[in-house]
Amino acid sequence: MQTILHPANTRGHANHGWLNSYHTFSFGGYSDPSRVHFGVLRVLNDDTVAGGKGFGAHPHDNMEIISIPLSGALEHQDNMGNRGIIRRGDVQVMSAGTGIAHSEKNHNPDQEVKFLQIWVFPNQRGVKPRYDQQTFRPEDRHNQLQQILSPSPDDAGVWVHQDAWFSLGDFDAGFATDYTIKKPGNGVYAFVLEGDVTINGQALHRRDGLGIWDTDSLSIQADNSAQLLLMDVPMSL
Incomplete structure (x- = not known):
């Protein structure tokens, strides 16, 4: 990773x-x-x-x-x-x-x-x-990740010409979840909108960004009430 x-x-x-x-x-x-x-x-x-x-x-x-x-x-x-x-x-x-x-x-x-x-x-x-x-x-992103963007008009959210998936989460303090990267070779850029979260052991605060690649999944924990944007994108241009 x-x-x-x-x-x-x-x-x-x-x-x-x-x-x-x-x-x-x-x-x-x-x-x-x-x-x-x-x-x-x-x-x-x-x-x-x-x-x-x-x-x-x-x-x-x-x-x-x-x-x-x-x-x-x-x-x-x-x-x-x-x-x-x-x-x-x-x-x-x-x-x-x-x-x-x-x-x-x-x-x-x-x-x-x-x-x-x-x-x-x-x-x-x-x-x-x-x-x-x-x-x-x-309410569909309360203590869960809500997909808002994908590569397909038949999938949840708006769609783009790219193998990318975006998700939003609105988490209560102490909530924990895992995220599985959608496509081999993709990475995830996590952006903290509000609050504090820990992702794969890295503490993050309001408006911090963390890029993660060469892994299959992320572990996410809300250290307090938090809002998070995940952007799952190809790493190769």
Whole structure:
């Protein structure tokens, strides 16, 4: 088993006033050659956007882009005609493929929106762009791992062009469980949203990240009330 630990206070940070963003991997003005990606996981940004503010229309291509709101409401619009608002409990995905332009803004003028923006390298280039969002029941991740993303439209959650599975857990203090990695050769990047957990003997705290590979499974224990995101991804680009 191999691991890499990214404590919360080692992340890149950019505060633009309207946008306060923490970068687990190199992004924008933050560049660290040792922290460019974890397997096909390329971007993990922890963003807070001020009321009424947001990102103007901008392009992407050949990337799977996942947004997970933590609080507030995030408004999406793209050049395919999609418009939507996502809130805590929702997950949004875009397959940028041959090219897409979209904008994201805080839907509310008087409160912040907090969300995770995650980019995953696809296993197919030049696919037809698409957009989707789904709502998940928070009670379905109480003391269990709730799958929110997979490689298949026939499986639970939104889907992406990659052999990746994402799961969320909302754990009571003392809860313990195991997670079996979905595909040989995959690793898992664990990101602690709230609280404290111990994974395979490694203590983790709020917004810490831990990458684990060359193993088949993880043991997870909540040291207190905790929320956890697991990203099970191929390690080879």
